[in-house]
Amino acid sequence: xxxxxxxxxxxxxxxxxxxxxxxxxxxxxxxxxxxxxxxxxxxxxxxxxxxxxxxxxxx
Amino acid sequence: xxxxxxxxxxxxxxxxxxxxxxxxxxxxxxxxxxxxxxxxxxxxxxxxxxxxxxxxxxxxxxxxxxxxxxxxxxxxxxxxxxxxxxxxxxxxxxxxxxxxxxxxxxxxxxxxxxxxxxxxxxxxxxxxxxxxxxxxxxxxxxxxxxxxxxxxxxxxxxxxxxxxxxxxxxxxxxxxxxxxxxxxxxxxxxxxxxxxxxxxxxxxxxxxxxxxxxxxxxxxxxxxxxxxxxxxxxxxxxxxxxxxxxxxxxxxxxxxxxxxxxxxxxxxxxxxxxxxxxxxxxxxxxxxxxxxxxxxxxxxxxxxxxxxxxxxxxxxxxxxxxxxxxxxxxxxxxxxxxxxxxxxxxxxxxxxxxxxxxxxxxxxxxxxxxxxxxxxxxxxxxxxxxxxxxxxxxxxxxxxxxxxxxxxxxxxxxxxxxxxxxxxxxxxxxxxxxxxxxxxx
Numbered sequence: 222x223x224x225x226x227x228x229x230x231x232x233x234x235x236x237x238x239x240x241x242x243x244x245x246x247x248x249x250x251x252x253x254x255x256x257x258x259x260x261x262x263x264x265x266x267x268x269x270x271x272x273x274x275x276x277x278x279x280x
Numbered sequence: 281x282x283x284x285x286x287x288x289x290x291x292x293x294x295x296x297x298x299x300x301x302x303x304x305x306x307x308x309x310x311x312x313x314x315x316x317x318x319x320x321x322x323x324x325x326x327x328x329x330x331x332x333x334x335x336x337x338x339x340x341x342x343x344x345x346x347x348x349x350x351x352x353x354x355x356x357x358x359x360x361x362x363x364x365x366x367x368x369x370x371x372x373x374x375x376x377x378x379x380x381x382x383x384x385x386x387x388x389x390x391x392x393x394x395x396x397x398x399x400x401x402x403x404x405x406x407x408x409x410x411x412x413x414x415x416x417x418x419x420x421x422x423x424x425x426x427x428x429x430x431x432x433x434x435x436x437x438x439x440x441x442x443x444x445x446x447x448x449x450x451x452x453x454x455x456x457x458x459x460x461x462x463x464x465x466x467x468x469x470x471x472x473x474x475x476x477x478x479x480x481x482x483x484x485x486x487x488x489x490x491x492x493x494x495x496x497x498x499x500x501x502x503x504x505x506x507x508x509x510x511x512x513x514x515x516x517x518x519x520x521x522x523x524x525x526x527x528x529x530x531x532x533x534x535x536x537x538x539x540x541x542x543x544x545x546x547x548x549x550x551x552x553x554x555x556x557x558x559x560x561x562x563x564x565x566x567x568x569x570x571x572x573x574x575x576x577x578x579x580x581x582x583x584x585x586x587x588x589x590x591x592x593x594x595x596x597x598x599x600x601x602x603x604x605x606x607x608x609x610x611x612x613x614x615x616x617x618x619x620x621x622x623x624x625x626x627x628x629x630x631x632x633x634x635x636x637x638x639x640x641x642x643x644x645x646x647x648x649x650x651x652x653x654x655x656x657x658x659x660x661x662x663x664x665x666x667x668x669x670x671x672x673x674x675x676x677x678x679x680x681x682x683x684x685x686x687x688x689x690x691x692x693x694x695x696x697x698x699x700x701x702x703x704x705x706x707x708x709x710x711x712x713x714x715x716x717x718x719x720x721x
Contacts, residue, residue: 226291228291260395261395263396264394264395264396264398264399265399267396267399267400267580268399268400268403271400271403271550271551271580272289272291272292272403273291275303275306275307275550276291276292276295276303276550278303278306279295279299279302279303279306280299
């Protein structure tokens, strides 16, 4: 790699986003627009997890 | 600003091999645990084999995990609950996408995906497109049916993710597609190799030089052509563009791709585990250059997991590396055949791709051909139908002599060659069916 990345820092922030999204879903219980859009956010967050968090575990 | 990196994710794509293998083991265990816990089909399969996710401690242990195949996928969907049987690892209410296989080899297999799976499909395609040089400056035209077949659907969303402007070219005929590509000055498009060549023919017929449209790159899928050097060369010459290959499947995902250096196909090993098995002994093949059938696992597909799927695709590891620096292993020559396609004719093993390689090496022949295998009594017979390009008919005798010789050298078989009028053989928009083994009927 020709550049070093703060993967652990990214990992922590991604987990924070994940937690925050779940908290929003909890707060918005009963509001379908919140639930469905949080689901979509979490699907996108999962892609960053695959790209960053999974790798951090083996480094 | 356009990113100058050649990687979609440099961290993953240049991960040291031992780290990559560790990542694969972790991810295999994770998807197996997921399937065991949530999919009755997989749980029953593993219980019957006496294996649990906890038994997987090394990559070698994975070989003990039962494989699945298309026949099993067909069986399971014929059982309750409708329409996928008990294979799903999520509640049916979480399924947001339906696609099905083309049914080339039998009853179509239904594929269920969650929204997360659909994001994952697009992510797999983002790896492919970025490696092939697609950027936000590209205007990508996708001339396919936008229907129940997965085809270029995920490419569409992967390209959006990369930042390309995507022009959906469904429900237009070939002429209209070419006109639209020209009008919008598209820089790229994606289709099967057969259709890419057919589009070039059509363009000439309506007085448009494909090279003048401004296409810089073409991504092929669905057929092995873009990894067959003579076919790839034909396409590149016809369009004046670079041609890249990708391999994927409805039940699996988009698992490999050529990059801008065009040296074989990189397997996205962070997202998939590819094992190559000897078709006779079942032994796992690690050395380069030896053909075997692919058994593949998609690590991150959760709705209808794909774990140790015996794809019947015949592939081989490459004995070369690529200048791009990716640490993913490379397969050489794409899918060189199917375990159920590689057949004995007159006692000789024949891969239909070998015939394509020869036919497409003849400038005097059109892009279309057809191979028909029949049996008369106990004796196999193989016929090849070809078209000679208009204006080259006077070279017929010389072409036939050279073609027979080349075929004999490359396939060890003698063919009855029939010259058909130019334009008379079937043209295909999706997967071509040029090899017809009538002995099986």
